[in-house]
Amino acid sequence: MKPNRRFEWNEGPDDRLRALLREWRAPEPPRQLERALAWRLRRRNAWKRGAPWLAAAACLALVLLGRLASTPPAAPPAGRQARDTEASTRASARPPARAASERSPSPAPPSESAAARSPAITGAAAGSSPRPSARRPAAAAGSVEDAVLVEPGQAALLAELARDLRGAKQSPPGAPLPPIEVIPAHAAPPVEPSAEAELQPYQMRWESVGSEWPSMRRAF
């Protein structure tokens, strides 16, 4: 049989089979199928008409979201970060005032240096001496970032140490060490009668500026 040949009717044995096969008839396609396909076409057309507007709206939304994301976030108003910020702000704001009050330190007399080395005088300075700031010379020139906050007693000790170092001369290499004074354990601490009098100006000065010192909320 040729490829383009169709079947023709004659009275052969295949024709009997063909006649019997055609007893099986197929029904007509339902009409709702046509309606369903037409509805699908209309929906597709409506979607195609609305697609450019939808794409434009999506692009606009993306641009707006991008701009919102690029703006810096607002600072947190409260909480622990706020407390930390307050402490650091206070630390950076205080040194200029202290520097103004201590810009002209009077040279310490030799007797004052000697009294500061005694345990009694050091203990009194920790409790009632005015609060000198311990900072480097560059910080005294006005650098706010170099300021260091310490306890009042530590500040007094650091100030005395600085005065001692300024006035001391370094021993040459090989020099013998100074003798160490050995004090018995049960011996009474030596009390110098001039200590109270030497502390008086410090106490008066402290009373004038003591109220300016902020409360220490947490340890450094």
Next chain:
Amino acid sequence: VAIDPETLPDAELLMATARGDEAAFLEIYERHRDRVFRFAYRMTGSAELARDVTHTCFASLLEAPDRYDSRRASLATYLCSAARNQSLRHARHSWREKAGAAEPDQRTSGEPGPLEQLLGDERSRVVQAAVGALAPLHREVLILAEYEELDLATIAQVVGAEVGAVKVRLHRARRKLRTALADYLKGEVPPAFRTRVS
């Protein structure tokens, strides 16, 4: 100037469908729905499945008209091929269950008497069962050749096989049907059918 869709070839109707022309699509549907539905019905043995297959074929044509290449085959061949693929997917599972419970046929004209109708329904069920018992590859070439009256080259395009393979499958399908319907083939061809076909 309004163009009558009935005068346009399938390719132009399909282009108009891609642009959203509903009348063009309905014309395509009117031209090819019967063949697609009949083929799907005979492949699956169920009018319900045939409706689903037909809907799927035309919906895919609606959604992606670019898939059809007019240089390779006609639109009828393309739709038959799509229906064949869909039907094979359904027929593997549902043919045997549906074959015994076929829907009553819708006779169009020349309604016979009650006895003749009873005998005709019986022959219809027997033929349906015999065709349904064929292997899917044999069944599809038999349906395309005997019912849709396609030539061998077109059948080969639809089923994606060589013409020689189609010949072999068709020969084997007929031989099996002759064996299965031997009792009914002893009688003569009904004269009413002979006039209807001619």
